[in-house]
Amino acid sequence: AQKITQTQPGMFVQEKEAVTLDCTYDTSDQSYGLFWYKQPSSGEMIFLIYQGSYDEQNATEGRYSLNFQKARKSANLVISASQLGDSAMYFCAMREGKTGRRALTFGSGTRLQVQP
Amino acid sequence: DTEVTQTPKHLVMGMTNKKSLKCEQHMGHRAMYWYKQKAKKPPELMFVYSYEKLSINESVPSRFSPECPNSSLLNLHLHALQPEDSALYLCASSQGSAVLEQFFGPGTRLTVL
Numbered sequence: 001a002q003k004i005t006q007t008q009p010g011m012f013v014q015e016k017e018a019v020t021l022d023c024t025y026d027t028s029d030q031s032y033g034l035f036w037y038k039q040p041s042s043g044e045m046i047f048l049i050y051q052g053s054y055d056e057q058n059a060t061e062g063r064y065s066l067n068f069q070k071a072r073k074s075a076n077l078v079i080s081a082s083q084l085g086d087s088a089m090y091f092c093a094m095r096e097g098k099t100g101r102r103a104l105t106f107g108s109g110t111r112l113q114v115q116p
Numbered sequence: 117d118t119e120v121t122q123t124p125k126h127l128v129m130g131m132t133n134k135k136s137l138k139c140e141q142h143m144g145h146r147a148m149y150w151y152k153q154k155a156k157k158p159p160e161l162m163f164v165y166s167y168e169k170l171s172i173n174e175s176v177p178s179r180f181s182p183e184c185p186n187s188s189l190l191n192l193h194l195h196a197l198q199p200e201d202s203a204l205y206l207c208a209s210s211q212g213s214a215v216l217e218q219f220f221g222p223g224t225r226l227t228v229l
Binding site: 105 | 149157158159160161164172204206208217218219220221222223225
């Protein structure tokens, strides 16, 4: 079964507008972490934002915010005031806690294109 | 220094060659990872090293052989690869005991002819 689901293969947004990238997850762990990474065409994975399962407030990092709805098991990324440089692949990822496994499980990704 | 470096950036090799990928970090991280990413797919975990010991091997074929000579360095030795092994190989590191972000290197684009 998919642990991380990103249902939007591609998204378009106008420059300066906000966009939401969807992510749902599946875990039976109480302790886990959710991450969003950006991957430009160059290939490097750039960390954007992190949300811990026990964090009561939604995470924010500059123009990035994470809409964390624990009961619905969703962790959507909101990018405000989109810029042309935001065009990239975006991956949602999860690290589960119970096995001590530190590796990340990634969703299939969403390709975001920002239009001028 | 919050950087993970990987060399080489690009590698083309034949199926009979032996080559190595190198990854280095100087952030004092005690966990290091190899991921494989095929085109238009998410990264998939290959190996995890924790405190210089191999802790996870995701059933990777033996033609891939990881090595962690010290806490800053991670190698991936390649031998007798197949064309389907062509991919972007990403190295990452993280602190050993907290649920914090993994820092990724820029990757090595491998082509097997």
